[in-house]
Each structure stands twice: as C-alpha cells, then as structure tokens.
Amino acid sequence: MITESPALENPNGIAPAGEMPTGGPIQSAITYEKIPTHIYADAKDASRAVAQEIASLIRQKQGEGKPCILGLATGSSPKTVYAELIRMHREEGLSFHNVVSFNLDEYYPMEPNSLQSYWRFMREQLFDHVDIPKDNYHVPDGTLRPEKVSEFTKKYEAEIEAAGGLDFQLLGIGGNGHIGFNEPGSLINSHTRLMMLDNSTRAAASVDFGGLPKTPRKAITMGVSSILGARRVVLLAWGERKAPVIKGAVEGLVTELNPASYLQTHPNALFVIDEAAASELTRMKTPWLVDSVVWDNRMKKKAVTHLSLTLSKPILKLTDRDYNDNGMSDLLAQYGQAYDINIDVFNQLQHTITGWPGGKPDADDANRPERALPAHKRCLIFSPHPDDDIISMGGTFQRLVDQGHEVHIGYQTSGNIAVADDEALRFADYVVDFNTKFDIKSPEATRIFQDAAASLRNKGDTEMDTAEVRYVKGLIRMGEAKSTCRFVGIPVEQAHFMNMPFYETGTVAKKPLSEEDVKITMALIAEVKPHQIYAAGDLADPHGTHKVCLDAVLEAVRRLKDESFMKDCWVWLYRGAWAEWDIHEIEMAVPMSPDQVMKKRLGIFKHQSQKDGVVYQGTDSREFWQRAEDRNRDTAELYNKLGLAEYEAMEAFVRWRF
Numbered sequence: 001m002i003t004e005s006p007a008l009e010n011p012n013g014i015a016p017a018g019e020m021p022t023g024g025p026i027q028s029a030i031t032y033e034k035i036p037t038h039i040y041a042d043a044k045d046a047s048r049a050v051a052q053e054i055a056s057l058i059r060q061k062q063g064e065g066k067p068c069i070l071g072l073a074t075g076s077s078p079k080t081v082y083a084e085l086i087r088m089h090r091e092e093g094l095s096f097h098n099v100v101s102f103n104l105d106e107y108y109p110m111e112p113n114s115l116q117s118y119w120r121f122m123r124e125q126l127f128d129h130v131d132i133p134k135d136n137y138h139v140p141d142g143t144l145r146p147e148k149v150s151e152f153t154k155k156y157e158a159e160i161e162a163a164g165g166l167d168f169q170l171l172g173i174g175g176n177g178h179i180g181f182n183e184p185g186s187l188i189n190s191h192t193r194l195m196m197l198d199n200s201t202r203a204a205a206s207v208d209f210g211g212l213p214k215t216p217r218k219a220i221t222m223g224v225s226s227i228l229g230a231r232r233v234v235l236l237a238w239g240e241r242k243a244p245v246i247k248g249a250v251e252g253l254v255t256e257l258n259p260a261s262y263l264q265t266h267p268n269a270l271f272v273i274d275e276a277a278a279s280e281l282t283r284m285k286t287p288w289l290v291d292s293v294v295w296d297n298r299m300k301k302k303a304v305t306h307l308s309l310t311l312s313k314p315i316l317k318l319t320d321r322d323y324n325d326n327g328m329s330d331l332l333a334q335y336g337q338a339y340d341i342n343i344d345v346f347n348q349l350q351h352t353i354t355g356w357p358g359g360k361p362d363a364d365d366a367n368r369p370e371r372a373l374p375a376h377k378r379c380l381i382f383s384p385h386p387d388d389d390i391i392s393m394g395g396t397f398q399r400l401v402d403q404g405h406e407v408h409i410g411y412q413t414s415g416n417i418a419v420a421d422d423e424a425l426r427f428a429d430y431v432v433d434f435n436t437k438f439d440i441k442s443p444e445a446t447r448i449f450q451d452a453a454a455s456l457r458n459k460g461d462t463e464m465d466t467a468e469v470r471y472v473k474g475l476i477r478m479g480e481a482k483s484t485c486r487f488v489g490i491p492v493e494q495a496h497f498m499n500m501p502f503y504e505t506g507t508v509a510k511k512p513l514s515e516e517d518v519k520i521t522m523a524l525i526a527e528v529k530p531h532q533i534y535a536a537g538d539l540a541d542p543h544g545t546h547k548v549c550l551d552a553v554l555e556a557v558r559r560l561k562d563e564s565f566m567k568d569c570w571v572w573l574y575r576g577a578w579a580e581w582d583i584h585e586i587e588m589a590v591p592m593s594p595d596q597v598m599k600k601r602l603g604i605f606k607h608q609s610q611k612d613g614v615v616y617q618g619t620d621s622r623e624f625w626q627r628a629e630d631r632n633r634d635t636a637e638l639y640n641k642l643g644l645a646e647y648e649a650m651e652a653f654v655r656w657r658f
C-alpha cells in the first residue's frame with residue numbers, strides 16, 4: 001500500500017501521526033477525504049489486501065462456530081479479489097463451508113446460464129472453485145415474472161436479516177457513482193428493488209452484450225439502505241476512468257447524484273483503490289496542498305502547470321503572490337522568485353514541442369526530445385487494435401513517413417470482436433456470392449465463408465462467434481489497417497499482423513499475457529531492430545487489451561535490452577482513444593496543422609467497421625475520429641493556455657526508459 005487517509009472521525013483535520021500499517025510514506029498531514037481510503041500501486045496488491053481481510057473474517061467466524069455473511073459484487077473490479085480467495089482456498093486451506101453470501105444484483109430479465117448473467121459470473125469467478133455449500137449462495141433471480149419481483153425483493157432482504165445481517169459488503173463503483181445498481185437519484189433509504197438502468201450503465205455494459213440495443217434496461221438490486229446495513233463495507237475501484245467519481249464520493253458532498261458518497265455516512269467503510277483511480281484525489285493531484293513534498297523537477301512541473309491552468313494565467317505571468325496564495329510558498333522559498341521558476345518550467349515545456357518526432361537531422365538536439373542521429377531511423381509502432389496507430393498517433397505516424405524514416409507497424413491483435421455481425425455477414429455474403437458466380441470451388445475458401453455466413457444468420461444475441469466468423473471479422477480489420485498504411489504511405493510488407501493469442505477468446509474477456517505473446521513481440525523487435533518503438537501506454541482501455549499489449553512490449557524490451565540493436569532504441573508511449581497524458585508528464589508533443597488534422601481524420605475513416613455505432617462504443621458516444629480530434633485539440637489548447645505557441649492540435653508522448 002502506498003498511502004492511507006486518516007480515519008473517518010477526523011475528516012478534515014490533522015491525521016494521527018504514525019507509521020503506515022504495511023510501510024510506505026508517512027500519511028498525509030491534512031486530508032480532504034471523508035471516507036478512509038487506501039491507495040495501492042496496482043489492483044493486484046490491493047486485491048490481495050482485501051482478500052486477506054475477507055479470509056480473516058471467515059476464519060474468525062469459523063473460530064466462533066458462526067456463519068460468515070458476505071455481500072458480494074460482480075463486474076471487473078472484484079475479479080482479482082475472487083482469484084486471490086480461490087488461491088487461498090487451494091494453497092492455504094481457506095474453507096468457505098461457513099460462508100453464506102448474497103449478491104448485490106442481477107440484470108432483469110436474465111437467464112442464469114446466459115453469458116452475461118451475474119449468477120454465471122459468480123459461479124465461474126468464485127463459487128465453483130471453493131467449498132461453499134450450494135444452498136449458501138444467493139443471487140437475485142432474473143427469471144421472475146414481473147408481478148413476482150416485489151415479493152422476491154422483500155424475501156431477499158428478510159433472508160439477509162434472518163441470517164444475522166451482512167458482516168461484510170464488497171462493492172464496485174459505476175462511472176456514475178452507482179453502488180449495486182443504485183443509479184444516481186437513488187435515495188439513502190432505498191430498499192432492494194427493480195431499477196431502470198442509467199444510460200451510462202447500459203453503455204458500459206453494452207461491451208458484454210454486443211451493443212446497446214441488446215443490453216437489458218433493468219436490474220434487481222439491493223438498495224442503498226441494505227448496503228449501508230452491512231457491518232463493514234469495502235469498495236474497490238481500478239483505473240483512471242473511475243478517478244472523477246471516486247473524488248466526488250470521497251471528497252465531495254453526500255448526494256444522491258453520486259450514490260457511493262452515501263458511504264461517508266457509514267461508520268466502517270473503506271475504499272481500496274489503485275493509483276490511477278486515486279489520481280483526482282487532492283493528495284494525488286495537488287499533494288503540496290496536503291503535506292510537504294519534495295520539489296523535484298516532476299513535482300515542480302506538475303505544480304506550476306496546475307497553478308497556471310487554475311488561475312487561467314500563462315506561466316510567464318505567474319507572480320510570487322500567486323505562488324504564496326496557492327500553497328506553494330515553500331517552492332518559492334527554495335527557488336527564490338517566481339520569475340526563475342516560471343522560466344525554467346516554460347523552457348522545459350517548450351523543449352517538448354517538436355515537428356520532428358524522429359529527430360531533426362543536422363540540428364543541435366541538446367534541447368530536443370529526440371536524437372538527430374541516425375538521421376533515418378527505423379521506427380516500430382505497436383498498435384494494440386488495428387486502428388490505434390492512426391487514431392492515437394496518426395499525425396506523428398505521417399510525419400515519420402514524410403520525414404524519410406522506415407516505419408513499421410506491429411498490429412498486436414486481430415481486433416475481431418469489435419466487428420458487428422451484420423458487417424461481417426455483408427463481407428461473407430460478398431465472398432460466397434462471388435465464389436458462386438464464378439464457380440470457385442476451393443473447398444476451404446467456400447466452406448469458411450459459407451459457414452461464417454450461415455452462423456451469422458442464425459446467431460443469437462448472447463452466442464459467441466465461431467472460429468469462421470472470427471476469421472472473417474479479423475480479415476475485415478486487417479484490410480482496413482492495410483488501407484490506412486497505403487494512405488499514410490508505407491509498403492504493406494511493413495505492416496506486421498501479430499495476432500497475439502491472448503486476445504483470441506471470441507469474448508470480451510481475454511486470456512492473461514502468455515509466453516507466446518511475449519515471444520511474438522520479441523521476434524518482431526528483433527526483425528525490425530528499431531531506433532524508436534512507439535507503444536500504447538493507455539491503461540484506461542475498458543477491455544484491458546491495451547494493458548496486456550503494453551505489458552508484452554515492455555517485457556519484450558526488458559528481455560532484449562542487452563542485444564546490440566537495443567542500445568540505440570528509445571521507447572515512446574502514446575495514449576489510446578480514451579485519455580491523454582497529464583500535461584506535466586508529456587516529454588514529446590508533436591503539433592499538427594489544420595490540414596494534418598484533416599488528413600488524420602481521413603486515415604481513421606479507413607476503419608469503416610469502427611464507424612457508425614461500433615460494437616464496443618463504451619460510454620463515450622463520439623466516434624473515434626471525434627475523440628481523437630477533441631483530445632489532440634485539447635492538448636494544443638493546454639499548451640496555449642500555459643503561454644506557449646498556439647497550434648491546431650498536438651499528439652503527446654512519454655518516454656519509457658529501460
């Protein structure tokens with residue numbers, strides 16, 4: 001664990017001094033946090049701690065000869081906790097024989113064996129792997145007739161009460177603050193009931209249902225009062241998409257608009273979150289307002305850019321008074337005067353801007369983000385999905401090609417699950433019709449497309465794609481990627497389709513990174529021998545694909561680092577369509593003119609299967625080209641607000657040093 005906030009009794013005051021329970025820095029002197037919050041470097045460490053707490057409780061109850069009553073959650077957040085509990089069951093003899101559990105919610109209507117049912121989720125993620133007796137677990141019933149639901153919800157609450165109430169409630173949090181499916185607007189005294197799902201919840205869930213129209217509109221959920229009735233509540237949140245709502249719940253007012261904020265009223269609640277989900281909390285975002293900090297270069301840049309943007313004043317206009325009035329007098333004391341700090345940070349930012357992402361030949365590169373030599377570099381862009389290269393760094397990709405570098409693209413996954421069935425059927429029919437018309441008899445060619453077309457015609461909403469359908473969908477995306485490469489101007493031999501196996505499950509859930517994935521990545525790096533590697537460092541991707549792809553690249557680079565060709569290799573990280581680097585983190589910013597922005601848009605348009613109501617839209621209704629343009633424009637605007645030159649758009653990169 002890296003930091004902990006003071007206990008609830010002391011919401012805005014001075015924290016009790018003392019060591020952290022598991023080490024790490026001294027806790028903050030002042031807190032803005034109204035719910036005890038533990039921040040961990042990553043979800044794995046955090047999940048281990050939560051699983052430990054649950055295991056201790058189960059064992060304690062066993063010692064007392066009592067049942068342990070758990071309230072359980074589904075979704076992506078608790079998966080790592082359940083995995084750790086299963087490990088403890090297998091390796092440490094943790095028994096679940098005295099566990100009685102009640103799940104928070106279930107979609108309605110929902111058959112228990114559907115791919116998306118929470119009943120199935122719980123069995124696959126936990127129950128089938130431990131010794132909990134079959135009669136001891138309860139998940140709301142999604143198969144009830146409407147007139148039976150109300151009776152059921154009353155009975156569900158009565159059963160919890162009869163069991164003695166919840167000893168422990170595990171929660172995730174929706175991007176809109178929901179706990180269980182208590183959507184914004186839910187009252188603090190709400191009971192277990194049938195709820196209409198919020199649009200944003202449906203959009204997030206549509207990832208599992210293959211599109212919004214197929215996503216349920218209702219769910220049965222435990223009420224807020226049932227959740228608050230638990231003797232202990234632990235809420236989990238991972239990833240930066242949760243950061244704004246976590247800030248609201250932990251530091252904001254108690255409001256029905258963010259139901260997780262009700263946990264401020266609970267005497268024994270805890271938030272366990274990773275650094276990314278914590279990134280909007282005051283102690284992470286502006287730590288100098290909370291405690292004394294070490295004013296290293298990174299902190300200085302973070303604080304000065306933040307001050308400038310907060311006061312809407314360009315950096316070079318910041319005064320001593322601005323620093324003093326905004327909790328930065330110690331920085332001032334250390335450096336003497338605002339003028340010196342301003343110039344220093346301004347110059348650092350200025351030096352991140354370059355129109356020469358591959359280095360400017362024959363120029364002094366002392367203050368440029370990239371080396372001038374070799375003048376013609378080999379660049380390897382890793383693109384997790386077939387369109388991330390153009391969406392996230394299309395302007396830079398184009399400049400590298402135009403400036404004479406040898407650019408290769410490693411398309412890491414096939415991206416096949418993101419093609420709509422209808423789109424795939426259109427292509428399969430096209431090939432079948434063509435083969436029929438010209439009497440093409442290659443049995444394999446005919447079979448694949450006929451099977452794919454037949455399967456797509458008969459496919460139910462919740463069924464997985466067959467191997468043939470996945471093949472057709474992968475082919476569609478490969479064609480689109482090749483089209484982008486032609487458009488930007490690289491030969492098709494420089495597009496490498498890696499088809500990493502971790503991705504090929506046919507469902508949204510992917511396998512973990514395997515040795516084979518790393519080997520494929522190493523082989524491509526060894527083949528290209530790049531001077532520059534670009535990789536997607538975007539951890540906010542809702543499917544986790546970017547994270548696995550990044551892990552593969554970083555692991556491959558670590559293993560290859562002693563090879564002679566790696567001595568001259570720099571790794572740059574770009575972000576995907578979901579988020580941008582914080583301004584103080586950016587080490588290379590590549591500007592784009594209005595024409596370049598337009599050209600990038602046309603490059604993104606090559607990915608036709610990802611336009612017009614794409615399958616995995618997520619909660620953002622903008623198309624990918626719009627997200628990319630908004631984001632690149634925002635980055636340029638930030639630079640401009642800080643007092644640097646005004647560009648139309650900018651792509652941003654951070655260097656990873658191995």
Ligand code: F6R
Pocket residue numbers: 072073074075076077078104105171172173174175178179180181
């Ligand atoms: C699940 C549930 C929901 C989820 C929330 C976050 O039983 O009740 O409140 O916890 O939607 O989901 P993930 O963890 O997938 O981000």
